[in-house]
Amino acid sequence: MSLLEVRGVTKRFEGLLAVDGVDLDVGEGDILGVIGPNGAGKTTLFNCLSGLEAPTAGAIRFRGAVLSGRPDRFTRAGVARTFQNIRLFPHMTVFENVLVGRHCRTHVGLASAIGRGPKFRREEHESEDRAAELLGFVSLDQAGDVVARNLSYGDQRRLEIARALASEPGLLLLDEPRAGMNAQETRATADLVRRIRDRGVAVAVIEHDMRFIFGLCDRVAVLVQGRKLVEGLPAEVQGDARVIEAYLGAPAG
Amino acid sequence: MNTRKPPALAVAGTAALVAGSLSPWATFAGYPGKMSLGGFPGGARLFCLLLATGAVLFVLDLGGRRRAALAVGIGAAAVVAVNFAGLMDHGGGIGSVAWGAWLSLAGAGLLTAAAWRLPAGTPAPKEWPVLPVAVEVAAVAAAVLALLGAVVWGLRINESSRFVSFLVFVAFVSVAVHHLGVFEALGVLFARRQRIALVLGGAAAVAFPFTQQGNAYWIRVFASIGVFAVAAIGLNVVVGLAGLLDLGYVAFFGVGAYVGALLSNAALTTVHFHVPFLFVVLLGGCVAAVFGLVIGTPTLRLRGDYLAIVTLGFGEIFRITANNWDGLTRGPNGISGIPDLAAAGFDFGESHALFGVTLPGFANYYFVELVLIAGAILVFTRLNDSRIGRAWVAIREDEVAAAASGIDTIRLKLMAFAIGAFLAGCAGTVNAHVTTQVSPDSYTFLESILLVAAVVLGGMGTVPGALLGSTMLFVLPEKLRSFQDKRLLLFGAALILVMRFRPEGLVPSKRRRRELRERAPEGVPGLPGASGAPPGSPVAG
Amino acid sequence: MRQFLQQLVNGTVLGATYGLIALGYTMVYGIIQLINFAHGEVFMVGAFGGLTVYRYWLPDSLASNVWVALPAVLIGAIAVAVGVAVVMERLAYRPLRNAPRLAPLITAIGVSIFLQEAVRLFYPGGKRQQAFPQMISSGTFDVGGVTVPWVSVFVVVVAVALMVGLQVFVKTTKTGKAMRATSQDPESAKLIGIDVDRVIVVTFVLGAALAAVAGVMQGMRFAQIDFRIGFLAGLKAFTAAVLGGIGNIKGAVLGGFLLGIVEALATQYVPHGSSWKDVWAFVVLIGVLVVRPGGLLGERVATRA
Numbered sequence A: 001m002s003l004l005e006v007r008g009v010t011k012r013f014e015g016l017l018a019v020d021g022v023d024l025d026v027g028e029g030d031i032l033g034v035i036g037p038n039g040a041g042k043t044t045l046f047n048c049l050s051g052l053e054a055p056t057a058g059a060i061r062f063r064g065a066v067l068s069g070r071p072d073r074f075t076r077a078g079v080a081r082t083f084q085n086i087r088l089f090p091h092m093t094v095f096e097n098v099l100v101g102r103h104c105r106t107h108v109g110l111a112s113a114i115g116r117g118p119k120f121r122r123e124e125h126e127s128e129d130r131a132a133e134l135l136g137f138v139s140l141d142q143a144g145d146v147v148a149r150n151l152s153y154g155d156q157r158r159l160e161i162a163r164a165l166a167s168e169p170g171l172l173l174l175d176e177p178r179a180g181m182n183a184q185e186t187r188a189t190a191d192l193v194r195r196i197r198d199r200g201v202a203v204a205v206i207e208h209d210m211r212f213i214f215g216l217c218d219r220v221a222v223l224v225q226g227r228k229l230v231e232g233l234p235a236e237v238q239g240d241a242r243v244i245e246a247y248l249g250a251p252a253g
Numbered sequence B: 001m002n003t004r005k006p007p008a009l010a011v012a013g014t015a016a017l018v019a020g021s022l023s024p025w026a027t028f029a030g031y032p033g034k035m036s037l038g039g040f041p042g043g044a045r046l047f048c049l050l051l052a053t054g055a056v057l058f059v060l061d062l063g064g065r066r067r068a069a070l071a072v073g074i075g076a077a078a079v080v081a082v083n084f085a086g087l088m089d090h091g092g093g094i095g096s097v098a099w100g101a102w103l104s105l106a107g108a109g110l111l112t113a114a115a116w117r118l119p120a121g122t123p124a125p126k127e128w129p130v131l132p133v134a135v136e137v138a139a140v141a142a143a144v145l146a147l148l149g150a151v152v153w154g155l156r157i158n159e160s161s162r163f164v165s166f167l168v169f170v171a172f173v174s175v176a177v178h179h180l181g182v183f184e185a186l187g188v189l190f191a192r193r194q195r196i197a198l199v200l201g202g203a204a205a206v207a208f209p210f211t212q213q214g215n216a217y218w219i220r221v222f223a224s225i226g227v228f229a230v231a232a233i234g235l236n237v238v239v240g241l242a243g244l245l246d247l248g249y250v251a252f253f254g255v256g257a258y259v260g261a262l263l264s265n266a267a268l269t270t271v272h273f274h275v276p277f278l279f280v281v282l283l284g285g286c287v288a289a290v291f292g293l294v295i296g297t298p299t300l301r302l303r304g305d306y307l308a309i310v311t312l313g314f315g316e317i318f319r320i321t322a323n324n325w326d327g328l329t330r331g332p333n334g335i336s337g338i339p340d341l342a343a344a345g346f347d348f349g350e351s352h353a354l355f356g357v358t359l360p361g362f363a364n365y366y367f368v369e370l371v372l373i374a375g376a377i378l379v380f381t382r383l384n385d386s387r388i389g390r391a392w393v394a395i396r397e398d399e400v401a402a403a404a405s406g407i408d409t410i411r412l413k414l415m416a417f418a419i420g421a422f423l424a425g426c427a428g429t430v431n432a433h434v435t436t437q438v439s440p441d442s443y444t445f446l447e448s449i450l451l452v453a454a455v456v457l458g459g460m461g462t463v464p465g466a467l468l469g470s471t472m473l474f475v476l477p478e479k480l481r482s483f484q485d486k487r488l489l490l491f492g493a494a495l496i497l498v499m500r501f502r503p504e505g506l507v508p509s510k511r512r513r514r515e516l517r518e519r520a521p522e523g524v525p526g527l528p529g530a531s532g533a534p535p536g537s538p539v540a541g
Numbered sequence C: 001m002r003q004f005l006q007q008l009v010n011g012t013v014l015g016a017t018y019g020l021i022a023l024g025y026t027m028v029y030g031i032i033q034l035i036n037f038a039h040g041e042v043f044m045v046g047a048f049g050g051l052t053v054y055r056y057w058l059p060d061s062l063a064s065n066v067w068v069a070l071p072a073v074l075i076g077a078i079a080v081a082v083g084v085a086v087v088m089e090r091l092a093y094r095p096l097r098n099a100p101r102l103a104p105l106i107t108a109i110g111v112s113i114f115l116q117e118a119v120r121l122f123y124p125g126g127k128r129q130q131a132f133p134q135m136i137s138s139g140t141f142d143v144g145g146v147t148v149p150w151v152s153v154f155v156v157v158v159a160v161a162l163m164v165g166l167q168v169f170v171k172t173t174k175t176g177k178a179m180r181a182t183s184q185d186p187e188s189a190k191l192i193g194i195d196v197d198r199v200i201v202v203t204f205v206l207g208a209a210l211a212a213v214a215g216v217m218q219g220m221r222f223a224q225i226d227f228r229i230g231f232l233a234g235l236k237a238f239t240a241a242v243l244g245g246i247g248n249i250k251g252a253v254l255g256g257f258l259l260g261i262v263e264a265l266a267t268q269y270v271p272h273g274s275s276w277k278d279v280w281a282f283v284v285l286i287g288v289l290v291v292r293p294g295g296l297l298g299e300r301v302a303t304r305a
């Protein structure tokens, strides 16, 4: 059984069908690539999968249970994400950003937060340990006290990933994680995605960089004008005539 | 730290300032501070003399001394200028200003010029060494004592002109000290020695009534400040931490006050039911919190500025309801004649003698309020430093990202709303007894704005900010009676100016300061250079 | 039935004023997403501007001539309101253009208090009610048993004419189109060479002018004004703007008339209606924002965007 099952998800904005009846499956340990021309509806699909947009139709099941409602429920269920245009908490420190990601895995309420009982301290220590470990994982352990907005672009992207991982997801959605990076940083990002998978987290990643996608993913889905055109192994998708046509027929992106 | 030979300009300036301050400033008798006499300086001249001690900055090579010295020079000039205006007003024309004042002004000018010519030098240090515990505790104690001393001193000053001089003096000394990095260092120190600082701060607050020598006037004012401060801390949870602007917050205070009044056994109450006061306080808080939840549940989905107006609407609805619901609230007349509290034979309205000082009845309420403030501070600081506080900040910074990071934004906003309302409700119950009457016209929109102003002027997201803001909003109007009629005008202008030049308030939280100073280039394209005042603008904003 | 019709007429007249003020809120919000809390005070200051012209500048011989006095009063009102609005935008709001949202809102509250107090303290006799000239005959006429004052006819006619005029301006003139472009996408508007600062000033000017006319109308209807009239009128007009869909010009007009009518009817038909008179606007405001935050004609404006 797959980790994530997407069935007939559709999102309509007034006249526009941004996502049109998409089916998708992501299994445990998968790295799924999602490609498509600009405006194809990739981000909108991710928005539906992370609860930021309610689909007009269709169903999303994660670990067998139907997902709906506000975004925090998706995150708690185990779907975390990053954003195409980075959305950190700009005036919090790097370390605090990751701690915020721990929110849905911690539970102390008002009373214990005010009373500072042993439970509070245990949980807080645990969160701090995890956050420190994650910062090491994305090689930001030197930057813990830096204010997030002062990080370089690439570091901000990695911090966003660390924050997402802090919620202990089963599936991580990455929206154009290498945008604006040079070749070396791109390679490091691919490597990071593999290491994330090795932690047991499945990954779905949107990218325009074909070499990145085809070198990294187990399977690739192509979205064009809201519809899923093809899905398959990188080699299959790469040679598919329809995909080439869709890209040639669309403005470069 | 090197010592240097002071420049001649500074020596001359200091000499002139000192000499001028020891000489008469007025050609006529009757100006506050015996200004027509020489010798030991009275009135505002003392402030000039004290500022003259700033001349040591020309000898000691401290970091940031240039700006500090400038503040000293300009401050002295400003003190003289205030009194020039006062002297001419009292005496009539420029002839009423005696040579001492001119000499002081010249001295202040020379000092400013000398400061101007100082090299920019090193900035104040950012990192401060860890000193032995005893030294650090002593420093904290000295700071707390200085604050208490300044407050007591300021309150003793009765004449308007002298009080304005005092304000100018304190403001410029603060700026000078700020440029030397002292406030920064104290911030670090207070954070490191938090327990001690709290205990000493509390002790100073308890000591305050004993400094009034049995005089009830300021104790009564501070009894009003106390309740207001509790509410301001509560509002600071909502505005400062969660970033929700509540323009009808005074309604929660009102709910608490009505609960307190109705359960007070007042002759006019419509509810004849009596319970211990501690219980009333908690009940008032809880009823207010329930109101907060009821109001918040449908509205907290709204964007910030819409929320502000909706809360304003609820505030007005509360007031109009209280005005019309005669059966419960007795309408526009309200409930008056609320009796003093009494517990175990102790009557809160009576004055008591303690350590040889007579404490008027208001002091009893003041002490009760201190306990309440302590509780509010505990709630505020501990929540701020927990997963809940971090979630609030996250929501404030980017609500979408916060939700996507697993934060139940509605629930957390409701929590902030309810806590804020709870604290205001508790404060309200006490206030019913302090003012002995409760009526709808005490809970107008303007009162809500005053609370917002206390938080904004003092500093969003900090406890000292809320305390300072509340104190200023009560003490300044009392002191500046000659501006009585222009109070609100100045208040409106102050809101505009603070937002323009020091939006983070007088005692900002670090993060708030970052948010308000470094503006993200989002939204409507703006003008270049719209980024507010340069860093290090006057503390007195 | 007659009573109902009478309240309908009253509500329409009330709504014309709300609608005119609401236009200022809605246009400013549409362009810079600021709830210009001080807009109610611009309305009030406008009324005082008109009064000043009538009282101090018009010679007695001309004051009784409607065709001279009324235009003069309107021009005075508009001049003062526009002046205040432009200064306010330049000094208070523009420096905060990129600040977090709460900062300009608090500034707006400060401006509001400042203007009220300035009029109270510095306008001759400003602490008390000031008699406002009626100018138009205080007579009435009857239609099917409903009494209609001539002033009301004037108010509604002028308001509707101005609303139509504004709509034409925004739809057809170059500046109007620049306004619409800016409200839809300020970044792109700037890129295609629109002077956004100028557009913002024009928006404030138009809003102020309409509010000033509303101020004169209010003065004529009640024959008196004071420094407090801006607060409630402003809040109600804001409610009207939200009701119609903030940022939407037609919505502000619709919201104004609807709110006026609701208020008139509620005052008449709800028990003790008149002592709750000022509550209805808030109830409507909250109801709309909770049920349909985008208003009747607006789009969704809940938190997500």
Ligand SMILES: Nc1ncnc2c1ncn2[C@@H]1O[C@H](COP(=O)(O)OP(=O)(O)O)[C@@H](O)[C@H]1O
Pocket: A013, A016, A018, A036, A037, A038, A039, A040, A041, A042, A043, A044, A045
């Ligand atoms: N909130 C929205 N309202 C209206 N249209 C939208 C919205 N979000 C996205 N769209 C439209 O949906 C289409 C798909 O956009 P998007 O998912 O961002 O594409 P991609 O990420 O593949 O480049 C685009 O035409 C875009 O304009």
Ligand SMILES: [Mg+2]
Pocket: A042, A043, A044, A084
């Ligand atoms: Mg995209």
